[in-house]
Amino acid sequence: MSTTETRRTDQEILDRTTQDDIDAIAAINPDPDAVLHEVQDQADAIFTWDYEKGSRPRLDKLYEKAKVSQWNAQTDLDWSIEVDPLKAFNIFTEASNVNTGHWTEHPDSPAKNWGDKEWDQFSVESFAWRLSQFLHGEQGALVCTAKIVETVPWIDAKYYAATQVVDEARHVEVFNKYIDEKIGVRYPVNPHLQLLIDDIVNDSRWDMTYLGMQIMVEGLALAAFGLMHQVTTEPLLKKLLRYVMADEARHVAFGVLSLQEVYQDMTAQEVRERQEFAFEAGIRMRDRLLQQEVWDRMGCDVKHAVQHGLNIPDEDQIFSQLLFSKIVPNCRKLGLLDAGDGWLRDRFTEIGVIELEHLEDTGQEYESFTLDEDAPLPMEQ
Numbered sequence: 001m002s003t004t005e006t007r008r009t010d011q012e013i014l015d016r017t018t019q020d021d022i023d024a025i026a027a028i029n030p031d032p033d034a035v036l037h038e039v040q041d042q043a044d045a046i047f048t049w050d051y052e053k054g055s056r057p058r059l060d061k062l063y064e065k066a067k068v069s070q071w072n073a074q075t076d077l078d079w080s081i082e083v084d085p086l087k088a089f090n091i092f093t094e095a096s097n098v099n100t101g102h103w104t105e106h107p108d109s110p111a112k113n114w115g116d117k118e119w120d121q122f123s124v125e126s127f128a129w130r131l132s133q134f135l136h137g138e139q140g141a142l143v144c145t146a147k148i149v150e151t152v153p154w155i156d157a158k159y160y161a162a163t164q165v166v167d168e169a170r171h172v173e174v175f176n177k178y179i180d181e182k183i184g185v186r187y188p189v190n191p192h193l194q195l196l197i198d199d200i201v202n203d204s205r206w207d208m209t210y211l212g213m214q215i216m217v218e219g220l221a222l223a224a225f226g227l228m229h230q231v232t233t234e235p236l237l238k239k240l241l242r243y244v245m246a247d248e249a250r251h252v253a254f255g256v257l258s259l260q261e262v263y264q265d266m267t268a269q270e271v272r273e274r275q276e277f278a279f280e281a282g283i284r285m286r287d288r289l290l291q292q293e294v295w296d297r298m299g300c301d302v303k304h305a306v307q308h309g310l311n312i313p314d315e316d317q318i319f320s321q322l323l324f325s326k327i328v329p330n331c332r333k334l335g336l337l338d339a340g341d342g343w344l345r346d347r348f349t350e351i352g353v354i355e356l357e358h359l360e361d362t363g364q365e366y367e368s369f370t371l372d373e374d375a376p377l378p379m380e381q
């Protein structure tokens with residue numbers, strides 16, 4: 001490690017007193033009814049006069065694949081299917097592997113006295129919350145990818161990113177339509193997700209957009225869509241998720257393939273800043289998964305519920321760990337885990353996700369995603 005490297009503490013990176021600062025984590029969106037949200041985008045727009053298509057063959061291949069993989073959210077899905085939100089998705093089923101007892105029986109659980117009525121309501125609220133955060137995350141991806149079109153200096157990446165902008169518009173459209181027509185319950189953006197997306201948009205360094213969005217946010221989304229696809233038996237949602245995932249696998253690959261090239265030439269200090277950014281993003285996403293808005297809507301004390309969520313024993317964290325199943329192997333492939341003194345490896349060990357590092361990375365996985373509903377997904381094989 002270079003001696004000139006600047007080291008920031010976890011508290012400085014996260015802008016809070018401790019990693020598990022309950023007051024900061026339990027924050028609720030301060031302005032849930034606002035229609036617009038503005039963020040300063042500080043990056044330079046870059047033109048290139050090097051138009052040679054295919055000078056980055058792996059990005060060119062991705063672009064060609066994207067062009068023949070487009071689908072139409074309005075006509076390729078059967079919107080006449082009726083959906084019962086209570087039956088469509090329940091996180092507390094065997095398939096999702098969640099330790100139900102921590103919430104239903106534990107003496108500290110805010111839900112220990114709930115009956116069937118409360119659990120049914122929670123199930124619908126929690127489902128609507130998940131879909132709503134998918135929706136807002138998709139808009140984040142739409143904005144970030146448009147930014148990449150502007151800021152990346154390579155023509156093959158500009159071409160590919162342009163196809164991703166269309167993909168993300170379709171994803172916003174499809175999740176909004178599903179929430180609107182089939183669920184009827186929605187949530188504002190979670191403050192931790194918003195904080196992360198704001199940081200990504202605000203950063204002037206173009207590769208940070210890729211790291212924040214393509215590797216971290218979309219890596220988590222790909223895993224979350226996969227888990228929901230596995231648990232749900234609702235046919236419209238199942239097909240919708242399969243279609244979205246086929247796109248997302250390309251998006252995560254775009255991040256991995258682009259950053260591999262960029263990171264090769266970085267100094268130790270520059271890599272360290274990327275490690276810190278990946279850690280910050282990881283914590284923001286861990287915090288967002290505590291779904292404080294749902295506990296609030298259920299009438300629970302939010303700080304109490306968040307604390308109880310953080311207290312889940314490590315061995316029962318399977319669900320949230322699996323959400324990092326794309327992020328950690330991809331950070332490993334990019335060399336971020338062990339660069340310098342292995343700082344990011346230590347941080348990912350602390351938040352209990354390092355065991356996922358040897359799963360397959362997502363540089364090529366997109367090739368095995370298909371829209372054929374009978375074919376198993378790569379993560380279900």
Ligand SMILES: [Fe+2]
Pocket residue numbers: 138141167168171248
């Ligand atoms: Fe998307």
Ligand SMILES: [Fe+2]
Pocket residue numbers: 141168218247248251
């Ligand atoms: Fe995406």
